[in-house]
Amino acid sequence: MIEVVAGIIYKEDKILIAKRKEGKHLAGYWEFPGGKIEAGETPEASLIREIEEELGITIEVHEHMGDSQFDYDEKQILLKGYVAQYLSGEMYLTDHDAVEWVFPSEFKNYVFAPADLPFIKILTYEPPKTQPRRHLI
Ligand SMILES: Nc1nc2c([nH]c(=O)n2[C@@H]2O[C@H](COP(=O)(O)OP(=O)(O)OP(=O)(O)O)[C@@H](O)[C@H]2O)c(=O)[nH]1
Numbered sequence: 001m002i003e004v005v006a007g008i009i010y011k012e013d014k015i016l017i018a019k020r021k022e023g024k025h026l027a028g029y030w031e032f033p034g035g036k037i038e039a040g041e042t043p044e045a046s047l048i049r050e051i052e053e054e055l056g057i058t059i060e061v062h063e064h065m066g067d068s069q070f071d072y073d074e075k076q077i078l079l080k081g082y083v084a085q086y087l088s089g090e091m092y093l094t095d096h097d098a099v100e101w102v103f104p105s106e107f108k109n110y111v112f113a114p115a116d117l118p119f120i121k122i123l124t125y126e127p128p129k130t131q132p133r134r135h136l137i
Contacts, residue, residue, distance in 0.1 A: 003043075004034060004035060005079075006034035007032055007082055007084040008065060008081055008083050008119065010085055015102060016033065017107075018032075020095075021097050025074075025075075031112065034047055051084075055093070055094075056092045061082050062083045062084060065081040070114055
């Protein structure tokens with residue numbers, strides 16, 4: 001099982017999503033940027049490193065949102081999602097073909113890597129509208 005960390009990186013109310021580069025595993029799918037956790041590294045440190053290496057920006061890592069396990073046949077991954085905050089830096093692309101800052105309500109316009117779907121579900125959850133209370137008399 002490969003442990004991968006992914007950042008749900010906020011800048012105000014928008015979240016950073018990135019499109020996997022042509023030629024890579026899951027090319028063309030959108031993901032939350034991150035990468036493989038190296039031996040001896042905490043997920044938080046790994047996320048800061050990956051985001052700096054791949055996108056050139058500095059982030060601050062907040063809470064662990066949860067883990068998503070997915071079997072891609074060729075590899076099994078454990079995707080560890082962390083909420084993070086954009087701090088500084090001008091973004092450049094190395095491992096992605098595109099990036100976007102989007103509101104969760106816009107996620108439906110993008111096709112995400114299957115392992116990311118539990119995170120999408122949580123981020124787009126809307127509580128059911130409660131019915132006005134009616135009193136029987
Ligand atoms: N970073 C990232 N990887 C994800 C996500 N969802 C998902 O299934 N993955 C998968 O997790 C694995 C690790 O991602 P990676 O970006 O570090 O690895 P990679 O494909 O660049 O591998 P490589 O660097 O060995 O070529 C990939 O197989 C990738 O498809 C996600 O939201 N973020």
